[in-house]
Amino acid sequence: MNEADRETLIGKRMPRKELQRLLRGRGRYIADIRLPRMLHLAFVRSPHAHAGIRAVDLGAARGSPGVERIFTGAEVAQICRPLHGVARHRRGHKSALQPAMAVDRAVWQGQPVVAVLAQSRAEAEDAAELVKIEWEELPAILDAEAALARGAAPVHPELGDNLAFEHAIVENAPDRAFAEAAVVVEHEFIIERQTALSLEPRGLIADYDPGGETLTVYHSHQSPFQMQDVFSAHLGIPEHKVRVIAPDIGGGFGMKLNVYGEELAVAAISKLVGRPVKFLADRLESFLSDAHARDHKIKARMAVSAEGRITAMEVDDLAAVGAYGMPLRFNVAEGMMAITMAGAVYDFASYRARTRNAYVNKNLIGMYRGVGIPLACLVTEVLADFAADKLGIDPVAFRKQNYRKKESLPCTTPGGSRLTSVSFEACLDKLVLGMDYEKLRREQRDLRGRGVYRGLGIAAFIEATAYGPPYYGPSEARISVQDGCTIRLEPSGLVRCVTSITDQGQGTLTGLAQIIAETIGVGVDDVEMLGGDSAISTYGGGAWASRGMAVGGEAALKAARALRRNILGLAGAIAQTPPDDLEIARGQIVNKLTAAPVISLADASKIGYFRQDTLPADFDVQMSVTMSHVDNHRHYYMANGVQASYLELDPDTGFIRLLEHWAVDDCGRVINPLLVDEQIRGGVVQGIGAVLFEEFIYSDRGSLLNGTMADYIAPTAGDMPDIHVAHVETPETATLLGAKGVGEAGLIGAMGALWVAVNDALKPLGARISHQPFTPERILEAIAAGRG
Amino acid sequence: MQPTIEVEITVNGVAVKRTIPARQHLVDFLRDELELTGTHLGCEQGVCGACTVLLDGQVVRGCLVLGAQAHGKTVETVEGLSDRGALRELQAEFARRNAAQCGYCTPGMLLTAQELLARNEPMTRDQIRQFMSGNFCRCTGYHAIIAAIAQVLADRLAQPANG
Numbered sequence: 001m002n003e004a005d006r007e008t009l010i011g012k013r014m015p016r017k018e019l020q021r022l023l024r025g026r027g028r029y030i031a032d033i034r035l036p037r038m039l040h041l042a043f044v045r046s047p048h049a050h051a052g053i054r055a056v057d058l059g060a061a062r063g064s065p066g067v068e069r070i071f072t073g074a075e076v077a078q079i080c081r082p083l084h085g086v087a088r089h090r091r092g093h094k095s096a097l098q099p100a101m102a103v104d105r106a107v108w109q110g111q112p113v114v115a116v117l118a119q120s121r122a123e124a125e126d127a128a129e130l131v132k133i134e135w136e137e138l139p140a141i142l143d144a145e146a147a148l149a150r151g152a153a154p155v156h157p158e159l160g161d162n163l164a165f166e167h168a169i170v171e172n173a174p175d176r177a178f179a180e181a182a183v184v185v186e187h188e189f190i191i192e193r194q195t196a197l198s199l200e201p202r203g204l205i206a207d208y209d210p211g212g213e214t215l216t217v218y219h220s221h222q223s224p225f226q227m228q229d230v231f232s233a234h235l236g237i238p239e240h241k242v243r244v245i246a247p248d249i250g251g252g253f254g255m256k257l258n259v260y261g262e263e264l265a266v267a268a269i270s271k272l273v274g275r276p277v278k279f280l281a282d283r284l285e286s287f288l289s290d291a292h293a294r295d296h297k298i299k300a301r302m303a304v305s306a307e308g309r310i311t312a313m314e315v316d317d318l319a320a321v322g323a324y325g326m327p328l329r330f331n332v333a334e335g336m337m338a339i340t341m342a343g344a345v346y347d348f349a350s351y352r353a354r355t356r357n358a359y360v361n362k363n364l365i366g367m368y369r370g371v372g373i374p375l376a377c378l379v380t381e382v383l384a385d386f387a388a389d390k391l392g393i394d395p396v397a398f399r400k401q402n403y404r405k406k407e408s409l410p411c412t413t414p415g416g417s418r419l420t421s422v423s424f425e426a427c428l429d430k431l432v433l434g435m436d437y438e439k440l441r442r443e444q445r446d447l448r449g450r451g452v453y454r455g456l457g458i459a460a461f462i463e464a465t466a467y468g469p470p471y472y473g474p475s476e477a478r479i480s481v482q483d484g485c486t487i488r489l490e491p492s493g494l495v496r497c498v499t500s501i502t503d504q505g506q507g508t509l510t511g512l513a514q515i516i517a518e519t520i521g522v523g524v525d526d527v528e529m530l531g532g533d534s535a536i537s538t539y540g541g542g543a544w545a546s547r548g549m550a551v552g553g554e555a556a557l558k559a560a561r562a563l564r565r566n567i568l569g570l571a572g573a574i575a576q577t578p579p580d581d582l583e584i585a586r587g588q589i590v591n592k593l594t595a596a597p598v599i600s601l602a603d604a605s606k607i608g609y610f611r612q613d614t615l616p617a618d619f620d621v622q623m624s625v626t627m628s629h630v631d632n633h634r635h636y637y638m639a640n641g642v643q644a645s646y647l648e649l650d651p652d653t654g655f656i657r658l659l660e661h662w663a664v665d666d667c668g669r670v671i672n673p674l675l676v677d678e679q680i681r682g683g684v685v686q687g688i689g690a691v692l693f694e695e696f697i698y699s700d701r702g703s704l705l706n707g708t709m710a711d712y713i714a715p716t717a718g719d720m721p722d723i724h725v726a727h728v729e730t731p732e733t734a735t736l737l738g739a740k741g742v743g744e745a746g747l748i749g750a751m752g753a754l755w756v757a758v759n760d761a762l763k764p765l766g767a768r769i770s771h772q773p774f775t776p777e778r779i780l781e782a783i784a785a786g787r788g
Numbered sequence: 789m790q791p792t793i794e795v796e797i798t799v800n801g802v803a804v805k806r807t808i809p810a811r812q813h814l815v816d817f818l819r820d821e822l823e824l825t826g827t828h829l830g831c832e833q834g835v836c837g838a839c840t841v842l843l844d845g846q847v848v849r850g851c852l853v854l855g856a857q858a859h860g861k862t863v864e865t866v867e868g869l870s871d872r873g874a875l876r877e878l879q880a881e882f883a884r885r886n887a888a889q890c891g892y893c894t895p896g897m898l899l900t901a902q903e904l905l906a907r908n909e910p911m912t913r914d915q916i917r918q919f920m921s922g923n924f925c926r927c928t929g930y931h932a933i934i935a936a937i938a939q940v941l942a943d944r945l946a947q948p949a950n951g
Contacts, residue, residue, distance in 0.1 A: 021891075025824075025894075200892045250890045678886045
């Protein structure tokens with residue numbers, strides 16, 4: 001048969017299959033699910049950043065209409081083992097034990113203290129207002145410097161001090177490199193605390209059945225398997241009796257990957273009452289208790305030779321990581337990624353870096369898109385631009401002459417990142433061409449003569465995707481880095497796939513369907529996908545670290561190939577033809593040599609399921625195949641990209657207008673460019689939000705002052721530029737599929753590009769900015785400081 | 789006990805009579821009483837636009853309107869508009885351009901876009917961006933949403949009836 005008869009689906013722009021449902025309002029999110037006898041839970045949260053709980057009076061609340069039960073943290077703690085977010089392999093990493101709810105002391109504002117169960121959420125909230133707690137407010141530690149100052153009171157006395165973790169890297173005599181450098185540039189980077197802000201808040205329905213002693217949890221979470229393990233371990237329910245189902249999820253962005261004490265409490269309370277319990281955070285609760293991110297102060301330097309060669313970098317990171325170590329995912333991740341990936345795109349040998357993480361009386365820092373990689377990117381690229389400027393070299397030329405070249409691969413950077421198949425130059429070339437760099441620079445120069453301040457910023461990055469066993473394995477965190485699926489040929493010749501991958505809107509399930517359909521030889525609509533149920537698929541990780549397509553796709557490819565072999569074997573037995581002479585195309589089994597139709601998939605499948613009596617006695621029919629994928633020794637599949645931001649800054653008001661944004665990404669083989677492009681654009685806008693708008697503001701006693709969407713500013717359509725996306729494809733060599741992850745690239749590169757662009761716009765004013773987000777006030781302060 | 793109130797509201801073309809808590813918001817009435825869960829709650833403060841519905845044909849925030857305020861009025865939600873095909877072109881263009889990811893903001897986006905289209909006036913991309921700025925999306929970056937609306941608007945204006 002002609003190869004062209006097989007439909008090529010991998011690499012095709014195809015709309016998402018799930019969208020038809022979501023576009024009609026037929027999504028099924030946690031808020032939409034009701035179970036019989038379900039109760040609603042509302043938390044009473046600590047109004048103080050740090051306070052002792054002297055007494056709790058539940059009398060008035062118990063009498064409130066609709067109230068069923070009320071639980072304190074101490075009652076929940078009796079049946080729920082505390083969390084302990086410590087990475088075993090990180091020497092010196094420490095955390096206090098975290099109870100599911102505060103027991104005798106609250107250590108951040110928003111920590112849950114009392115849980116009220118009622119017939120409706122409104123009644124639970126009414127009763128929660130009647131709970132009387134006698135507080136003893138204690139001094140709160142609110143920033144990393146104060147936390148690590150000599151004599152600072154520890155957030156947790158049992159730890160002795162507030163240093164959660166410290167790690168240093170010294171490679172190839174950095175002091176000498178700095179001493180010998182022709183040019184040294186340095187800068188400070190303050191990155192305020194923010195959050196992921198999924199539009200659907202966190203939520204879950206925990207349903208403990210005392211009869212079967214089973215726990216079923218409908219959970220707005222990215223990793224049902226991780227939570228199956230957590231609920232089992234902390235509530236003492238055997239793992240095979242815990243089932244976690246992730247229905248439609250209204251955005252996750254890493255934030256819904258974390259382990260939350262209060263979500264554990266919901267499951268514990270369901271076990272205590274033997275009924276389904278629903279908890280859905282409202283927006284204020286989301287701001288207070290969804291994992292926070294960032295909160296870093298970084299000082300960094302770069303050494304450059306007279307010829308414009310980068311010779312060394314130095315990065316000193318200090319982060320405030322909240323009141324406890326984030327369970328399973330750890331609060332060391334942002335700092336460690338920042339210092340291991342800073343400078344990774346540039347070819348230099350000497351490096352010194354340090355990260356220090358401090359406990360403070362604030363909400364926990366956890367996973368959020370990009371983790372520490374955007375910090376690595378923006379620090380490196382701001383310094384690169386400063387160095388190029390000081391040497392009078394064009395920023396693009398400076399970058400090109402310093403990038404790690406293809407010929408130097410594979411290599412390990414001085415920070416410890418392994419680069420195998422990256423493409424810095426190819427991406428930059430494509431970017432410069434696509435944006436018409438020279439024209440924009442001319443325009444920028446011309447406009448400066450007329451008092452218009454435009455900035456152009458370029459930032460390259462690496463994106464470590466699909467983390468493998470060497471990353472989490474030694475930490476002893478029970479996190480699955482393998483993913484897999486079962487593919488079943490239905491008796492009608494159609495295909496069903498159940499995968500361990502979860503999809504929060506990325507479109508991964510459609511991408512997997514494309515891989516399966518092309519590999520087997522059916523149409524993409526002939527494949528139906530299901531994910532997000534810990535009881536019915538292979539064990540797996542779900543959605544984190546941009547793994548869905550790279551790992552889940554590889555598993556799907558392997559399983560689809562195996563099922564295709566089985567189908568051809570069956571067809572061969574039916575037609576008494578060697579299976580190697582057969583092929584499947586568009587749902588038909590045909591003879592490869594003559595192109596003659598042999599049998600339809602539906603007819604073959606019918607025989608495979610219902611007429612085995614017509615097959616040879618010893619023919620083994622296998623119409624379902626299960627496969628998983630994991631790379632035992634690989635740390636990650638390293639993707640890369642480059643972005644550019646063009647913007648205009650008003651020096652009188654401090655306002656920034658974004659004009660245009662470009663992204664060229666190399667995530668290996670692109671399975672569906674439509675979905676990948678939109679992933680990147682969404683990430684870019686989150687990166688823009690971080691750099692220009694998003695920050696938590698606290699009172700001097702640690703109270704969050706901007707816990708509404710009117711006060712916590714995030715990007716809306718009117719603020720955003722058009723975003724142009726292009727690709728370079730350097731396939732991952734470790735897999736058959738060749739895909740790498742792409743989920744975080746948009747955010748990582750956008751933060752870097754905006755930091756560079758805004759500083760570029762400020763350059764003629766003699767100003768530099770170092771404090772994110774770049775609010776108009778901070779822009780004006782930077783301009784004033786530049787004049788001073 | 790919470791005071792209650794009797795309301796009669798025409799929802800998606802069907803007259804509905806209920807006794808509801810006086811404090812119940814329209815969005816909670818639609819979701820909890822009528823199981824019209826296509827309208828979502830994002831912020832409960834009128835900022836995010838996820839709860840957008842049509843009240844007597846006008847776009848409103850379901851979280852800022854009480855159920856009682858809808859008494860004697862007509863309400864349309866994404867379910868009703870989808871069923872009668874009013875959103876067909878927008879839905880097709882959103883799908884074609886992948887202008888929705890998690891889908892949580894999408895019903896609100898579609899209804900606001902529907903109001904924009906109903907004006908039947910040419911708009912630039914920037915004007916469309918400003919018009920849609922009351923609807924928050926955290927997934928898409930807005931680019932595809934704006935492009936989809938611009939396309940449907942252009943198609944409509946190009947129809948002969950619009951000469």
